[in-house]
Amino acid sequence: MSVKAFLAYVSLEKNYSSHTVKAYGNDIGDFKRFCKETYDISNIESVSYSQIRSWIVSLVNDSISNRTVNRKIASLKAYYKFLQRVGDIEVNPLAKHKALKTSKKMEVPFSEAEMSALLKQISFKEGFEGIRDQLMIELLYTSGIRRAELIDLQLVDLNLRGGTIKVLGKRNKERIIPLLGGITDLFVQYLIARDELESIVDDDYVFLSKSGHKIYETLVYRVINKYLSEVSQKAKRSPHILRHTFATHLLNKGADLNSVKELLGHSSLASTQVYTHNSIAELKKVHLASHPRNKK
Known part of the structure; x- marks a missing residue:
């Protein structure tokens, strides 16, 4: 099942906003490029958690915030959950993943x-x-x-x-x-x-x-x-x-x-x-x- 089918699913069936759908597509696309460049893997349906973990490490090393990393991984997790639902994979490689710790942002309003x-x-x-x-x-x-x-x-x-x-x-x-x-x-x-x-x-x-x-x-x-x-x-x-x-x-x-x-x-x-x-x-x-x- 293609990423395109997943994006259509979250857009039409889950009724997510165009902004959210675009973010999902960008995050999954980033991971696909990483897998191609690092492991020469084009089909991300068969990746292991260790390979996803190496992407997480690379994002952190590139000074990407934990909050942004968690969002990217959430996008990927939703994609694998979709693949599991339609029967393309048996196990979600991110099923047991724990999000990175983030500090609570205290946003100060204007007076x-x-x-x-x-x-x-x-x-x-x-x-x-x-x-x-x-x-x-x-x-x-x-x-x-x-x-x-x-x-x-x-x-x-x-x-x-x-x-x-x-x-x-x-x-x-x-x-x-x-x-x-x-x-x-x-x-x-x-x-x-x-x-x-x-x-x-x-x-x-x-x-x-x-x-x-x-x-x-x-x-x-x-x-x-x-x-x-x-x-x-x-x-x-x-x-x-x-x-x-x-x-x-x-x-x-x-x-x-x-x-x-x-x-x-x-x-x-x-x-x-x-x-x-x-x-x-x-x-x-x-x-x-x-x-x-x-x-x-």
Whole structure:
């Protein structure tokens, strides 16, 4: 059974996102190249765990993080599980593999002061790109959507009159997200500027480059990093940190965890609870300031 059949399976039957399917294909392709170069093996269905282990060692020696190595091995393990399911192999060579240890990443969200400075004090460029950049930042911060969801947002997903957008999340799950009033106004300004572009290639998509093409991952990252660097010295200034900031600020203001879960598009509360470590600090302040038993 080919890798192509496996990718079709995870895409059509498992309903995984195109981003996940692409990652699976890239990871399996990397291992195939390693086997060809190292062992002159073209068919990876018959490899042993020791050969996979040597790939893991080579990745670590190349300074690939344990987290990335674990993701690559998870892709490979899923492929062998598929082969086992369809009867192409009897034993999954990764059945007893234990993931490499990873340190828990403590992502520090931006403070309310930093976000206020960004949205009130920074001067965005004049014209189409400036309006687009401001809208991207405000939408990521006020809606908590993922970078991929921002990139894939289409015009048919906008309901500006109703004040909502529809996003397609992981595993192709749709969710409706409310918009703040100011974002709706900014959308209107942006769409007017968008219509004035000389040419539009990817007409279905909301966010475009000045050449009229659908925006891409590195463009979004560059925009976020550029403007956030003007108001913050934090090392990590990525679109995901804005999502993290969105969740943390909602929880700090007393938002219900289940509601935040739905807004973020998480499948379980466990995924949302990683954002609570910051809000606990706020809860401690309220507790100490308010409880009658606290000795001041």
